[in-house]
Amino acid sequence: MPAEPPKPTARRTRLTPEREAELYEAVLEILREVGYDALTMDAVAARTHSSKATLYRQWKGKPELVASALRHNKPLSLADIDTGTVRGDLQAMVCRSDKDRMEKDAALMRGLQRAIHSNPDLHRALRELLIEPELAGLDAVFRRAVARGEVAADTPALDFVGHMMLGAFVSRPLVEDRPADAEYLTRYIDAVIVPALGL
Amino acid sequence: MPAEPPKPTARRTRLTPEREAELYEAVLEILREVGYDALTMDAVAARTHSSKATLYRQWKGKPELVASALRHNKPLSLADIDTGTVRGDLQAMVCRSDKDRMEKDAALMRGLQRAIHSNPDLHRALRELLIEPELAGLDAVFRRAVARGEVAADTPALDFVGHMMLGAFVSRPLVEDRPADAEYLTRYIDAVIVPALGL
Known part of the structure; x- marks a missing residue:
């Protein structure tokens, strides 16, 4: 059996991906339990046995931490998907999400929709850290499709791909x-x- | 000049359309001012110089009154639209809504989205009195399109007309x-x- 790869050296400015995943999971847990308004950095620090200084160093604040946790957990992911056809890419994207998880996420998103109205910082963080990267991923799928000649570059529906999916x-x-x-x-x-798309 | 048509006889169970429109406008005004949770039947009665008994007789309660007011004011309307083509019907539907009004309505709807989460009665009333009638109107547009042979009856997108528009x-x-x-x-x-739709 091969030796385990050496653990990455802990740097002040970087958590290991495993540790980051643990933190994000804890944030979503607390979010489901108490909602955005009642979630505190203290509670996240206590649940994850980390210091508030670490949390603030790693993320700017609560809106960014929550938006990053949601992005980590996102129900639709385009990263690493490249099946060779638009239809294949889109189907792969939606098929990897299981039903229980999506229902749990839907409840989470409903709670957040409420919080967004009274928290412009959260709204901005969700746009920057969650929605825009997802739209960029979708854009990449369609740039590839145009490049390989599957979709004509002047197809009007290309302007509405994000609107159609969301x-x-x-x-x-x-x-x-x-x-x-x-x-x-x-x-x-x-x-x-x-x-x-005329496919 | 022709004589004015006689006013409809006031019946216990019917308001005139003008009176109804006035009431609905007042409900939306109050809704914009204070939000759903703080809107009371007393405030509506006072603002419209009507009795609470009338309001309860005409609408079952606050959720139904609010949903009916929204339906009366709806930004998209299919009633009386029949241009002869699907594209014409849909364009007519969206073109009759002016921008100021839509922005005002968007603010109203955001406030209501919040209220829906804590008021299942409002959720149900909005479904029954606002969303379902709109979907039925959309359905009628497409039934006509299929009947005149403009859209094939087995077009898969016909199942998603409401999803696409909303x-x-x-x-x-x-x-x-x-x-x-x-x-x-x-x-x-x-x-x-x-x-x-393959048009």
Whole structure:
């Protein structure tokens, strides 16, 4: 059996990915328990046996810590997906999310929607750390599709890829009163996004 | 000049459309001023010089009164629209909403989103009195389109017409941080909905 790789040297400005994942998990746990307004950096420090100084050094403050935790936990991820077709990439993105997790996340997001209205800092952090990187990932999928000639560069629907994906997510609870699961998103991709792109 | 038509006889169970419109406008005014939780039937009765008994007789309670007021004021309306094409119907629907009004409505809806989480009765009333009738109107547009042969009856996107329209609305603030206005909705209809339906 090969020897374990040496642990990365702990630097003042970097946590190990494992430690970071632990911290993020604890943040989401506390968020589910008490909501954004009642979540304190003290509670995160206590739950994770870390110092508040570490938390503030690593993240600017509570909005950034929460937004980073959500990004770490994000239900849709495009990182490392490159199946060779747009349809394959989108399906891979929605199929990796399991139903229990998505329902848990949906509850979390509903709580956060409420908090966003009274916390402009949280709103800004969510945009910068969660929504914009996701949109950039989606953009990369479609730049590749255009580059390989799968989608014509002047397809009007290319301007609305983020709107279609996010719209699919948020509209299902409104229209059908149930969360957007992988089965629904798969049907939506085939019925709406694929034909809108002329594929 | 022709004589004015006789006023409809006031019946215990019916308000005139004008009186109803006045009441709804007052409800929205109060809603914008104080929010859902602080809105009381007493305040509505005082502002509109009506009795609480009338309000309760006409609407079951506060959630139903608020949902009916929103429906009366709805930014998208399909009633009486029948231009002969799907594209024409959808464009007519979004073009009749002016920008100021939509921004005012967007602020109202954000406030209500918050209230929905803690008021299941409001949630139910909004579904029954606002969302479902709108979806039924949209459905009628597409039933006509299928009947006249404009859209094939087995087009998969027909199952997602409500999701596409509502998704266009709610996703723009998330993706672009600005409200969905008529110009944007017009582009979305042409870029996404029209090609998704194979038109």
